[in-house]
Amino acid sequence: MLQSSTDKLVMVFALLFCFSNTVDAQKKSAKMNKGADKLNRQIALKPPMGWNSFDAYDCRINEKEYKATVDFMEKNLLKHGWDYAVIDYCWFNDDPGNWSNPRRRFGHPDIRMKPDGSPLDTLVMDEFGRVLPSIKRFPSAKNGAGFKAIADYVHSKGMKFGIHIMRGIPREAYYNNLPIKGTTYTARDIAEPWDTCNWQNNFFGVDASKPGAQEYYNSLFELYAEWGVDFIKADDMMYPPYHKGEIELISNALANCGRPMVLSLSCGEAPLSQASHVSKFSHMWRVSADFWDNWESLEHNFDLLNAWSPFIKPGHWPDADMLPIGKLSLNNRPHGPERMSKFTNEEHYTLMTLWSIAKSPLMLGADLLQETKGIMPFLTNDEVLAVNQYSTDNRQVYKDENYAVWIATEPGTKNRYVALFNLSGNERTVKFTLELENLRGTFKVRDLWKKSDAGTVTDKLETKIGSHGAAFFKLSPVK
Template structure:
């Protein structure tokens, strides 16, 4: 592969006299703006003016050269909107489109990867013109180790969910390099290394390591070469996404084409904790067989759920095969509830009934009455929500105490995501309340669903 910042690098300009290869009559003066405006995340290049046909010919010449050299991977870096830059000078959508066009005629397939912290508002452009896009900043910490858990590795659990539905064949969410090959070099515990590798695998992120390949330790080598984990990453199943709220203990899952489920349990807390994957969050109840993917071990059959004790920042990765029955659900539209404080209804084209409840801040509250279940117990209640940033809400039932749950960003204020939160209900009619708290901001709510 080869690395290239977007734009025309300043050193190549040469007062506009440098000729463009394979583009007769074209020079570097023809392909940039007269005022030599700069672009990319470091302003290290001149912005290319694609109104001049010579600009596309320049990109064509580079793509042809890379193909002739035998490259099959191009990382185009500093791309905007993103890379912590915005504005017209840093809008490089035209550059990306030009690269896609050039690669198509270069005579060799070249994977086009975009970097970094790409703007979610342009996700359709990244999907249209590239094969992968960095959703976040560098995973490296630029400290005395290669990475650090709290320097940016753990950010991915918050940032990936908004992008999940946009990944698929031809284009993938890039979480950055997988640096788990040497614990001393990486600055991570073994538990953190496994969690890091687990999220990258189930999110279908491209897998490439930034470790020194001559210094891989035995545990790192086992992580990087586990065929079952790699198979999950490379399978035709969709990327996993959270099925629970983004609390310190989380469950992510994806349904596989053969009907099984890929299920990951994460304890992101700084202390050991138990994490439970409830089969109802996968849509069924009853028995299921469980295989431990990392350890290549069949764990047997579990009814309704599996609970694991995990170390700080630890994880488990399972393949779950249902032998139970599908659940049926009863839906309760948010706009049919009782609103208090600042809460109000608004139109929502993505919502199930075209409406949502928003303005849940500063004591704003949504209360849903007559939520009926046939027997008492703790239910995994589906919450369909919209939130342009990560927000928390207090969830309670009847006269019970409220529990705060964190809801990951859905990317914008027009996209609905679904997670489950545990709520203790009594047999018969119940009241469920979603409260912003006195000084908090909660996500907008589309609806909730409770199993029959």
């Protein structure tokens, strides 16, 4: 049957429409990839080291506490490389978690809602739906200054300033239909009210395909650049599900905001199937779920870090999460009662040794304003920290139910770093046969934790280690 002229015209227009959409999609993809290519990798050539407020303060830190922590870091930790100080979530809420939430833990910062889903509790934000610091908690943010004064304070100490952000646009901005800066679009044009973080209800997701979505994220990073932010922890990005579109929007906005910032994606476990994507569009990404002070989680991270070790390289860091050592959960939040870390002394050695030889970013979570004496030896051993910052070819050699061995190389030398771990519940001798790594001859042994020489070895390296403990060595060939 012959087609009518009208049918032919419809087919032509349909083909043109499909072609136009394909071209637009290709242009958008190219633009996104260009943004990722512009992501500044020079600022994360080494795994970032610093402190984050979450493990100790949950969502409630204030300006006085934060600046006092920065002062402590400048005096005691900066010279050892700990230079980032990050304010975690809900800095835009005057009093987060101030109501009894029957669905969550005590003090959880969900906002209350009306029957139609609109917010009963309000956040601090500007006319464009961009959240701002609570002036009640951060007085220097008055008169629209945001975090500028605090960032300046951190920079004056020779340190770097970071903040946590949530994926998406505030629920309140959606219900008030606030405009997106510099556009004719509004929050309702880009928001997905059915896409809400499954552990916090403050925000709706953003549809990355909608006009105005990129502009919204651009406006956020324009603001963060004005404040002087150096580090962004972007949360609710990967679990569950993996929010590929918004990761690209954020990465693109950061790459084009005019200020270098480290982009850290949370929370995990990141899907290994997205390794190429996540490493391209961020500097560091969480491979672990929220990590706390229990042995089961620490042991699980051996497998996670092993799986992600092929993706370790400058500007790309698999992140095993913060270091829950020292004083945690002030006022019994965010996780369990206020306490000193439940890790044993031996487990502290395992934690710091594994994170160092696997080159995970090192972010402290403890309250640094009290009871820090016991943790300082784990934070100020420059020989151990040098492995985290400078070593290469980091990988697991062997692991079973009783012990694990990791190895790395000191750049520019024939020296090797070897970490021995006792994963069992009893003291035992852990042995590494050098031939497993084609290490032949005699090697001088340096004990990194003891900062002392420990003789020489030829065929094997072995030492007695307590339950859940670790030993850390540098092997140097004897000429």
